[in-house]
Amino acid sequence: xxxxxxxxxxxxIVTSLTSSPPLRQDGRAPHDYRIISVITGDEVAPLxxxxxxxxxxxxxxxxxxxLEVEDLTSTDAHKGRIRCNVTCSPAAYPHLNGNxxxxxxxxxxxxxxxxxxxxxxxxxxTPTFLHQxxxxxxxxxxxxxxxxxxxxVVLSDGGNVYDVLFMACRAALWNTxxxxxxxxxxxxxTQKGVAGEKTINNDVEMTDLWKSSVQTKKATKAADxxxxxxxxxxxxxxxxxxxxxxxxxxxxxxVHILDATRxxxxxxxxxxxxxxxxxxxxxxxxxxxxMLGPGDLPLEYLKGLLGEGEKYAKNLIxxxxxxxxxxxx
Amino acid sequence: xxxxxxxxxxxxxxxxxxxxxxxxDMDWDAETNAGITAxxxxxxxxxxxxxxxxxxxxxxxxxxxxAGTLQRVNKLISVKPIRSRYTPEIGDLVVARIxxxxxxxxxxxxxxxxxxxxxxxxxxxPGGIQRRxxxxxxLQMRTFFEEGDLLVAEVxxxxxxxxxxxxTRSLRYGKLRNGQMITVPPILIKRLKSxxxxxxxxxxxxxxxxxxxWVSKHVKENQQVGEEGFDAESVYSNKNDYIDATxxxxxxxxxxxIKIMARYYYPISDIVLNQAxxxxxxxxxxxxxxxxxxxxxxxIAAMSTTYQ
Numbered sequence: 001x002x003x004x005x006x007x008x009x010x011x012x013i014v015t016s017l018t019s020s021p022p023l024r025q026d027g028r029a030p031h032d033y034r035i036i037s038v039i040t041g042d043e044v045a046p047l048x049x050x051x052x053x054x055x056x057x058x059x060x061x062x063x064x065x066x067l068e069v070e071d072l073t074s075t076d077a078h079k080g081r082i083r084c085n086v087t088c089s090p091a092a093y094p095h096l097n098g099n100x101x102x103x104x105x106x107x108x109x110x111x112x113x114x115x116x117x118x119x120x121x122x123x124x125x126t127p128t129f130l131h132q133x134x135x136x137x138x139x140x141x142x143x144x145x146x147x148x149x150x151x152x153v154v155l156s157d158g159g160n161v162y163d164v165l166f167m168a169c170r171a172a173l174w175n176t177x178x179x180x181x182x183x184x185x186x187x188x189x190t191q192k193g194v195a196g197e198k199t200i201n202n203d204v205e206m207t208d209l210w211k212s213s214v215q216t217k218k219a220t221k222a223a224d225x226x227x228x229x230x231x232x233x234x235x236x237x238x239x240x241x242x243x244x245x246x247x248x249x250x251x252x253x254x255v256h257i258l259d260a261t262r263x264x265x266x267x268x269x270x271x272x273x274x275x276x277x278x279x280x281x282x283x284x285x286x287x288x289x290x291m292l293g294p295g296d297l298p299l300e301y302l303k304g305l306l307g308e309g310e311k312y313a314k315n316l317i318x319x320x321x322x323x324x325x326x327x328x329x
Numbered sequence: 330x331x332x333x334x335x336x337x338x339x340x341x342x343x344x345x346x347x348x349x350x351x352x353x354d355m356d357w358d359a360e361t362n363a364g365i366t367a368x369x370x371x372x373x374x375x376x377x378x379x380x381x382x383x384x385x386x387x388x389x390x391x392x393x394x395x396a397g398t399l400q401r402v403n404k405l406i407s408v409k410p411i412r413s414r415y416t417p418e419i420g421d422l423v424v425a426r427i428x429x430x431x432x433x434x435x436x437x438x439x440x441x442x443x444x445x446x447x448x449x450x451x452x453x454x455p456g457g458i459q460r461r462x463x464x465x466x467x468l469q470m471r472t473f474f475e476e477g478d479l480l481v482a483e484v485x486x487x488x489x490x491x492x493x494x495x496x497t498r499s500l501r502y503g504k505l506r507n508g509q510m511i512t513v514p515p516i517l518i519k520r521l522k523s524x525x526x527x528x529x530x531x532x533x534x535x536x537x538x539x540x541x542x543w544v545s546k547h548v549k550e551n552q553q554v555g556e557e558g559f560d561a562e563s564v565y566s567n568k569n570d571y572i573d574a575t576x577x578x579x580x581x582x583x584x585x586x587i588k589i590m591a592r593y594y595y596p597i598s599d600i601v602l603n604q605a606x607x608x609x610x611x612x613x614x615x616x617x618x619x620x621x622x623x624x625x626x627x628x629i630a631a632m633s634t635t636y637q
Contacts, residue, residue, distance in 0.1 A: 004476055006477045008506035008569055028617060033331050
């Protein structure tokens with residue numbers, strides 16, 4: 001609801017947080033999250049290739065992955081792409097008019113798109129998430145690839161929407177199965193096969209062909225592909241463990257809180273969204289940062305916060321992944 | 330730091346509040362129906378009873394249009410919906426929030442279908458209650474109440490369009506500070522002798538009939554802002570008093586109890602809150618534990634067995 005807090009309420013929240021021991025409106029410690037509810041897979045969106053619904057307190061985000069076949073032109077290079085889109089349900093922000101809702105949507109979309117597609121100019125030695133992922137998404141190198149549509153819907157916003165959005169996207173990508181494909185070649189039935197065997201069908205499976213032909217020919221020869229098995233029996237995305245996660249710190253001069261509720265966000269409006277991605281070995285890679293709300297921040301303070309944020313993000317990813325593993329049998 | 334659940338976050342079992350309804354002359358059985366009507370469910374014969382709100386004629390029968398509890402006044406049958414906005418009645422005590430400042434009036438959100446109105450003429454002004462309203466008062470309305478301010482008031486009258494008009498012309502009414510607000514479905518608030526409750530744990534609770542509940546630090550009777558030497562400074566102050574850590578924790582505990590009760594649709598009154606508070610202290614639960622679904626469920630179970 002579009003409630004503005006009274007001055008007394010705001011000061012009550014801030015004083016509680018800065019007193020010792022710090023106390024929040026619902027009794028959590030400053031760095032505690034509300035209980036996170038995770039649902040993945042067919043229960044959420046049966047027609048999607050991967051989907052998840054995350055609910056943290058009053059904030060609820062549904063995210064779904066849909067794969068689409070795309071013809072690659074020469075400029076696209078040999079990569080599968082990822083396209084993000086965030087929609088906000090009008091019920092999430094009933095007090096805002098259409099334009100303001102669009103603003104929020106494009107804000108969330110842009111941070112998601114920017115984080116997930118930050119591939120070029122990467123200075124890190126390990127391959128980025130997109131780089132690893134696009135290998136799974138390739139169907140015919142240079143010709144066809146899966147276009148990964150990552151759609152998220154913010155059903156309700158009870159505070160901390162950035163963290164929940166990234167968690168939902170991570171869970172949906174984790175849940176995604178990319179269908180296995182097999183390259184197929186068309187040949188003139190009158191001609192002899194490359195390997196000298198007589199072809200019966202128009203199609204010859206490339207796998208058989210490779211055994212006897214030269215490897216380099218495969219890209220040029222393969223004309224189309226077919227699905228190896230059922231749609232939902234695919235392989236998981238490569239590098240899904242590297243999928244980035246966001247941590248929002250709501251900042252007060254001396255303390256910061258995690259997972260602020262809507263009311264707390266109003267009383268403590270300055271927030272720092274830090275996005276990290278982690279390699280399989282647990283090495284952190286800084287993937288993005290945004291500072292939102294009024295106010296400024298001493299530089300020295302920021303350095304400490306980045307370290308803290310890394311710690312929180314690591315813990316969050318560890319517990320989220322173990323939760324996802326238990327759900328995905 | 331992070332706790333997970335695979336449930337949807339809604340209450341797992343949902344014992345719904347049954348407002349004491351038993352009536353022998355009706356064929357509708359509160360026991361078998363869990364006391365709740367379903368939309369379209371026939372309740373009584375329309376030959377014997379009159380239809381009230383929330384019902385429609387279904388042939389010779391009266392049927393419910395909403396899910397709710399039955400209410401009967403003599404031959405008039407009505408269904409009070411479980412989930413609805415607050416329906417105001419004159420004399421109700423409400424907790425409300427200022428939405429807008431308008432000429433000579435404030436628009437107030439009181440969880441009703443329309444915004445309520447608080448007229449400048451229905452508030453106590455500095456310098457005694459029987460003072461005439463001056464033009465200068467109109468110009469400094471924001472010094473009394475501004476947008477976002479919470480207040481406790483009474484429903485005074487209705488306008489032609491059904492909007493309620495509030496008044497704060499009493500010592501006990503006025504601006505709220507030193508605490509936090511919790512919202513619950515209005516049906517859960519029982520009508521009590523007094524809606525200003527001082528709990529035994531040293532916390533004051535104002536149970537607004539509109540479903541807004543104010544939980545705050547206890548103010549002693551003799552320290553309340555008096556009528557004599559009416560002090561605008563303290564009545565319309567935005568500054569909180571000093572509140573010690575114990576009181577803050579008690580406020581959080583009471584708020585969490587109220588949230589649990591709202592989730593399980595358990596009726597809220599000062600007695601129930603005191604009992605629940607004692608139960609928590611007896612079982613030695615921490616503040617954080619109250620967010621746990623299992624403990625919430627245990628609390629409700631204990632409340633419905635031991636204390637009834």
